[in-house]
Amino acid sequence: MALLEVRNLSVDYLTDDGTALHAVEDVSFSLEQARSLGLVGESGCGKTTTMLGMLRLLPAEGRIVSGEVRYRSLQNAHSPRLGGVPREVDLLRLSEREMRKYRWNRIAIVFQGAMNALNPVRRVGDQIAEPIMLHGAVDRTTASERVVELLELVGITPEMARQYPHQYSGGMRQRAMTAMALACSPDILIADEPTTALDVMIQAQILDLFQHLQEQLGLSIILVTHDLGVVAEICDDVLVMYGGRTAEYASVDTIYNEPLHPYTQRLMEAFPDIDSPALKTSLASIPGYPPPLDALPAGCRFEPRCYCKSDICAVESPPLLAVKPGHYVACHQVRD
Amino acid sequence: MEQFKEIWRTFRRRPMGIVGGLTLLSVVFVAIFAPWLAPYDPDEKIDVEPGDLLAPPDAGHLLGRDDAGKDVLSQLIYGARVSLTVGFVASFMSMFIGTTVGLVAGYYGGRIGNALMRLVDFLMVIPDLPLMLVIISLWGRGLWKIILVIGLLGWTYTARLVRSQVLSIKERQFILRARAIGAGSPRIIARHIFPQVLPIILAEAVLSISGAIIAESSLSFLGLGDPTLISWGMMLNFAFERAISRMAWWFLLPPGFAIIWVSLGLVLMGSTLEEIVNPRLKSHHLFDARRMVALVAGESANQRVNE
DSSP: OOSEEEEEEEEEEEOTTSOEEEEEEEEEEEEOTTOEEEEEOOTTSSHHHHHHHHTTOOOTTEEEEEEEEEEEOSOGGGOGGGTTOOOEEEGGGSOHHHHHHHBTTTEEEEOTTGGGSSOTTSOHHHHHHHHHHHHHOOOHHHHHHHHHHHHHHTTOOGGGGGSOGGGSOHHHHHHHHHHHHTTTOOSEEEEESTTTTSOHHHHHHHHHHHHHHHHHHOOEEEEEOSOHHHHHHHOSEEEEEETTEEEEEEEHHHHHHSOOSHHHHHHHHTSOOSSOGGGOSSOOOOOSOOOOGGGOOSSOTTGGGOSSOOGGGGTSOOOOEEEETTEEEOOGGGOO | OHHHHHHHHHHTTOHHHHHHHHHHHHHHHHHHTHHHHOSSOTTOOOOOOGGGTTOOOOSSSTTOBOTTSOBHHHHHHHHHHHHHHHHHHHHHHHHHHHHHHHHHHHHHOHHHHHHHHHHHHHHHHSOHHHHHHHHHHHHOOOHHHHHHHHHHHSOHHHHHHHHHHHHHHTTSHHHHHHHHTTOOHHHIIIIIIHHHHHHHHHHHHHHHHHHHHHHHHHHHHTTOSOTTSOOHHHHHHHIIIIIGGGTOHHHHHHHHHHHHHHHHHHHHHHHHHHHHHOTTTOOOTTTOHHHHHHHHHHHHHHHHHHO
């Protein structure tokens, strides 16, 4: 079995008047060790919600309606808090106390806009040491040695550990957060928009760092992004989300070379091709906006913006079907 | 600690705050060194001539004598001890309760938070002084009873203030990150939220000391003070009952001015601190022209040193 398997995860947000908005519906994917998955889609299509749901970190209005998040830890021997026994668990069925032992220790997450994820009034080094001491049951000296190691790994001089977040540049804060994410040697690193708001040079540095870590530590990465260039560079598999549902799920080569879902196709066309820029004189865009959660279309979520819809699309939601082994598409038009 | 250095850097450039701080320090100094500063023991039984009663100021008694022939200046000096004890202890109690209630109500919210805030509303609606009067007259007079009553009734505003801050802090991303590293709620409150509200509590504490001192003085003035101790309020009470008809202003005015002196100092200092740490009262940095100039001057000075 895979390291992590998410099956049919659905998340609702409850509004004040009690209506449930379906933010994520029926999303499934799996992640093998040392592989990486890209989660792509426009803003507001449920990428971050899926990740927060997996870790049960949803805001108070969020409800996990159904699904399983099966996780098989391989390296529990290194985690005293988990009793050193490898086992398979459904993260959604754990008690809150149990769940806390898995967070960061086995699955770490670097949030969107990670520069704001540091507490402004505490030293960066102390903040990186916090999860180490929390999960590793180690003393302060051991923890600060580890902090030095981690900072070197992400290319920050150890003296900077004594500085406060405001003394760091944006890119350094991002790297400090990555260092913190690696503090407990997790199996899985979730990186939510790790490169947004960073300049191209820093972006490249962060991405190199991820690839390097993956090779060196056997880390599995889930990359949430809308930057398809980043996905092509790092990911093995890609899950395209639209309106809270899976549109297409396949290997990165399949997604880039033979996308089947109209949304994926349009996304690809909306992206510049650096090798043959002359072939595309202007970039395509997808007219319209993703559906708002309180007015989701009755049928296919993409139907209002789709260029090859038929009558059934407006009525019935297309099921996610395997067109080939490992290539899943939810579209009425590609059924045959 | 960085945040306190930052606050101090701003604070020391505010004349109002510095004046307030020095005013408070003078009273603290008098209270600590009372036995050395006071020319007489205020409790000493002395033999008095009839002419000594309410004698006006002279060389031996700079502020004259009270209706029992005792030195007013010495009473005033020892009175500082009572006022400051009541002020500091009651304020610490209020801050402790208010902060705890505010943190819990703000962080957990829901039913617990609602219940706590309704209790706060309830206590806020009742006017403090009449309630204190009723409690003290039922319970009896005594220094610790007064401290307890003031401390237990004075925490409501702090609770609201802290709660409102917590509500905003807990939505910030580093709190989500703290949850993501597997930290439990008590840890998040203690390590990540409390340090953020601490400066605000500090400013509020300074203001609340003056509130407590005034409350104690009012109670004593109304005759509900600790009968075994001479506090400024008590002096006012005696003076008002026995000296005013004899035009003995030297007995009435000093305790009044002492109360004004210490509360003014605390309020000046407290509001300056509050202005620095309370985001709602903070003026935009661009409007504070003097500070920007000082900053630039400081920077170029640093550069010169580095070169």
